[in-house]
Amino acid sequence: MQFRTKARAVDLLGKGQIADLPTAITELWKNGYDAYADNLKADLFKQGYNGLSKSYFVISDDGKGMSTTDVLDKWLVLGTDSKSRAELEEESEDTLWKRPRIKAGEKGIGRLSVAYLGNPMLMLTKKIGYPLQTVFFDWRLLENYNLFLDDITIPIKSVENVNSLSNEFFELKEMFLTNFEKEFDIDNKPIWEGKQAELKSDIISETENAIIEESILNNIISFFESDDAHGTMFLVFNPINQIVDLSEKDIDDIEDRNFVISNLIGFTNPFKESKIKINTSFIIHNKDLPYDLLQSKGEFFNESDFDLADIFIDGVFDGKGEFNGLIKFYDQVVPYTFVSSRKKDARSFYGEIPIRLGYNHGEEKSSKLNEVAYNKIKAKIEEYSGFYIYRDDFRVLPYGRSDYDFLGFEERRSKRAGTYFFSYRRMFGYLDISRERNSNLKDKSSREGLINNAQYRAFRNDAISFFVTLAQDFFATEPKQSIFRDKLNETQDQNKALAADKAREKAEKTAFTKSLNDYPKKLEEHQTKYEKLLNELDEKLENINITYSEVEGILDELQKLDLELKGLIPKVPKRYKPTETQKERLYKFENRLNNYIELVTPRKEALDKKAQDKLEIRDLKIDFTKKYNSYISSLEKSLNQYRQQLDEKTTFLNKNYRERAKRLVDALSENKEKLISSISTKEQISQYSEEVEKLYNKLSDEAGNTLFPLVDHIKRLSFDIDEEQVQGAYKAQYDQMKYQWEQTRDTAQLGIAVEIIDHEFNQLYAKINGQLIELNKNETVSSIKEFGFLEKNFKQLEDKYALLSPLYRISGALSKDISGQTIYSYVLEFFENQISEYNIVFDVSDDFRKHLINIKEPVIHTVFINIINNAIYWMRNKEQRIIKLDYITETKEIIIANSGEKIPEYRLDKIFELFYSQRPNGRGIGLYLSKQSLNEANLDIKATNDKKYNTLNGACFVINQITARNV
Known part of the structure; x- marks a missing residue:
């Protein structure tokens, strides 16, 4: 059978x-x-x-x-x-x-x-x-x-x-x-x-x-x-x-x-x-x-994410109940060994199992990561947290799933978080098993995890004991070793201070934003009132027999408004760096105020002259005295306001210090008599001494973290040092360093990407060109009208690439004399379609055409391409679209100007920074590279609104020789 x-x-x-x-x-x-x-x-x-x-x-x-x-x-x-x-x-x-x-x-x-x-x-x-x-x-x-x-x-x-x-x-x-x-x-x-x-x-x-x-x-x-x-x-x-x-x-x-x-x-x-x-x-x-x-919930973990872990465990279980490895608490690494207390049995040997596990706190205040890094790892943890098992680098299901806490972390934590510490929802990492090392750890036939045999039970017992012991040693509320808790407290204190500083900065930002919102209305009210007073003064001065008493009130009001004019521009906090949008608004407000002053000043001066002609010297002397006194009064008012604020703050700090100090002393002394009267044995004296010392240390630490630093800070204050400005300067330096680091990283990635794209483009171009040549041999294909268009369009693409190709190979080019006429011809060819589409007029002087510049050809071409490409974009909505190319022989300066949007004063230097751009989808690379390339050729470029150069009242660039004066 x-x-x-x-x-x-x-x-x-x-x-x-x-x-x-x-x-x-x-x-x-x-x-x-x-x-x-x-x-x-x-x-x-x-x-x-x-x-x-x-x-x-x-x-x-x-x-x-x-x-x-x-x-x-x-x-x-x-x-x-x-x-x-x-x-x-x-x-x-x-x-x-x-x-x-x-x-x-x-x-x-x-x-x-x-x-x-x-x-x-x-x-x-x-x-x-x-x-x-x-x-x-x-x-x-x-x-x-x-x-x-x-x-x-x-x-x-x-x-x-x-x-x-x-x-x-x-x-x-x-x-x-x-x-x-x-x-x-x-x-x-x-x-x-x-x-x-x-x-x-x-x-x-x-x-x-x-x-x-x-x-x-x-x-x-x-x-x-x-x-x-x-x-x-x-x-x-x-x-x-x-x-x-x-x-x-x-x-x-x-x-x-x-x-x-x-x-x-x-x-x-x-x-x-x-x-x-x-x-x-x-x-x-x-x-x-x-x-x-699989990508709809964001990226999964990778190896670099372990660098973002507040706690990192890296070691090996030996298969017999012992763990050896390293534990990292924030930036401190300590060696760690654990030995399981279970009964050893050769039949339960499960083989070596490496473990790598990251753990992050649920609150940013307990992490050393900055906001960006913290939010990055937080997003991944919220979606994919878990303890994964991989066999020979291949995932074993269902380990790692959010509902498969096979080591019971959450069950223990729910009993007492202060003892067991670890949460399955805050961890990410893996156990590395293999068919060779762990032959007895096998999948169930249903693929629902590992078979619950003696080896699996031994490993699970060891892993659970390991995490329980590790928590008791370092992470519990009262651990055996305080390394982690000390680091945690230090981190929380630092983050608390930073959070308070951010809150203060936010308040300053809110106040500054409010002042920006209020400014237009204040200026409009000021302008309306000022012009009304000037009209009244003009009307009064028309009277032949005018007396001082008739215009005294008007002159007083005008003087008052003149003093208020200074305070109309919103004050930028020294510790706070305004956003680009706020800078833009501030720039427009300042322009509007300057235009107002330019408009009203001549009229005010004319009326002052008219008043001097009409009034007696005695009247004018009285008016001058009143103006003088108004300046003194205004200065005294400002000083007294700040002195009053200083007195109020000093009183508040003194009062608050005394209250906090009294609370600390009371906390230490309140049980003194009760403890002394309850002592009946020598052992109690020893026990109470330890408790009192522990309480004293705790209260001293609190005073050292709150009261003493404030006093030390006040002691360091000086009228000779602007602490706000110093702090703002250091913060600006930090932001700049962080920004430059991001630029460096992005630039490196960009360089690699350009090389790859250029390489791939060359290969693709060669393939297409070869295929077109082969197709052209076929009379049937070559006679098709559409094929002729395809071949012609590809030829145009080839011509454009020929124009661009030198730009990718600047390092191998040699410097030579290049005329302005050559540059102009190159630009006309490169932007042929845009010039025709937007009806752009080029105003090119003979001095520019004849000027020779000794430089690598790709460098100067890149500079003009970037500047003119930007000019075309910003001129699109202008009625007249003019680009001017000029050369000033006396100062040896090349001028590139256009009739597009004028560059705000505060952006004249900023536009040359890497990745800074105001264009939608702009990359902010062109002008940065232009400046760097010109500097290497001993030339410099700047943007200017000086009317000597900027005759078109748009964007204007000047290229000149670097001298010892402007190095």
Whole structure:
């Protein structure tokens, strides 16, 4: 006798062993990884996308694929042992000439998980040099308990030309439907009976209705069309509702979406640098732009995130109950050893397990990170926090999931956070197991974690004891060692001080913003009142017999308004750096005030002269005295106001100091008599002495952190040093240093990107040019009108690139004499289309045309391209669009001016800073590079509003020789 296998046994081994959707996808991705794929994809094509009549689901990989023999002898044979042997293959055609990989699968049944995804299914697979292999099947056929495996036909076809797939697919379906031709078994019993008759009807109906629509066919063709194509694809015609619903963004589905994402993210270990780079994606194709589901919640962790951890654990469990490694508290690292107290047993040896775990506080005040870094790691922790397990750099599910706290962190913390400290929701990191080191830590057959055997229980016991002991040693409210708590208190104090400083800065910012908002109204009121008084004065002075008493009140009011004029401009706090928008508004306000003063001053001076002519010397002397006194009064008023504020603040601080000091002394002395009277033994004296000393130290620390620093600060204050200005200066220096560091980093990345783009462009250009040459040989193609346009347009692109190409190779160019006429001709050619479109006029002097400048040609071309490109942008909305090029022979200065927007005074220097731009989507690189390149050529460039140069009243640039005076 021999065993016979019912068909439903395969169903039980496959879909019956899959816990959930992410597990099913992961099992198929594992097979792709084992087949040396670099890209593992899931694609949901929603109904309506590119005209699709229904939804489709596709799982694909670019692995080595399968031939007919591979499909028959491996894929259709369950429980193949090639993976479980864990033997490394040699680098060869079978590894796609890649580094050999340790297999992720081991049971030989992971392929059956495709049944979980829906029905029916079409598998397409291709090996290099072999034709495309196709398999069509509906896994529900296996649910029939009357069928044996040898009763079932699985249709397989080789497809020589993927473009004929539609026809081949029809034949595959016909072959599959032969499974239903037989109605009775050998005992003459019906094969399909009862509810299974309904199942049969559904399978036949869905098979007959299964079609490969055009969008799906195009996707398949693009994947397999080339001769060297390879890989495997599973096309599911009726995906389960859970898959289809992943594209919905309703609040009801958010939990399921998050569950799928949290299980599929971090497929291979991102926490450490790996030589094998695997890309995973889950693309949703709908009527909107396609997007990657796995990226919809933000980036996952990477190795550099450990640098952002407040606490970092890095070490190894030895498999016997001992941990050795390092613990980092903020910026301090200490070696740490832990030995489990459990009974040792050789049978519970689980092998070495490295651990790397980061931990961050839930409050910014307890972190040393700046706001940007803290928010970056906080966002990742909120989405992906957890303790992951990776076997041979491959994620083991469900570890790391938000609901799978397998070491019970939250359960312990809920009992007493001050003792157990660690929260599962605040940690990120992994345990690194391997098939070789940890052979007894095996997956459950259901893929729902590791088998709960003796080795797993021993490891879990050791890990739990380790974290409990570690918390007691360093992190508990009253730890055995105060290293961490001291650092935490120090950090919280620093952050508290910074928070208070930020609050003060915010208040100053709010006040400054309010003054900016109030300014227009104040100026308008001042202007209206001033002009009214001038009109009244003018009217009075028209009277021939005017007396001083008739104009005295008007002159007094005008003097008062003159004194108020100074206070109309909002005062910028010294510690606060205004935003660009606020600077812009302030600049406009100052312009408006200056225009007002320029307008009213001549009239005021004329009326003053008229008053002097009309009034007696005695009257004028009285008026002068009153003006003098008003200046004295105004100064006294300001000084007295600030003295009053000083008195009030001093009184408040004195009072507050006394109250705080009294509270501290009372806290130390309130139980003195009670303790003394309760002493009856020597042991109590020792105990109470320790308690009193501990309380004294605590209160002294509080005084040292609050009262004494304030007094020390006041002692250091001096009329000779503006503390606000000093603090503002240091803050500005810090902001500048941080800004420059970001510039340096971004510039390095930009340089690399430019090199890559330039390299790729050259390769792409060569390919297109070669293809055009070949096509041109074909008379039929070359005679097509559109081809002529294509060739002509490509030639224009080539000409533009020829203009740009020297700009990428400045270092190899030599300096030579370049005339202004040459520069002008180059600019006209480069901006030919824009000059024509915007009717731009070039005003070029003969002195500029004849001037020779000794410089590298790419440098001077880059300078003029950047400046004129900006000019064209800022002149777009002007009626007259003029660009002026001039050379002043006396001062040896080149002038580049335009009739566009005028540059505000405060921006004249700032526009040359790297990444500073006022243009939408501007990069702020051009003028910075121009200045740097000119400086290397012993030239300098500046922007100016000096009317000597800026005759067009727009933006104006001056290029001159660097001399000892302006170095």
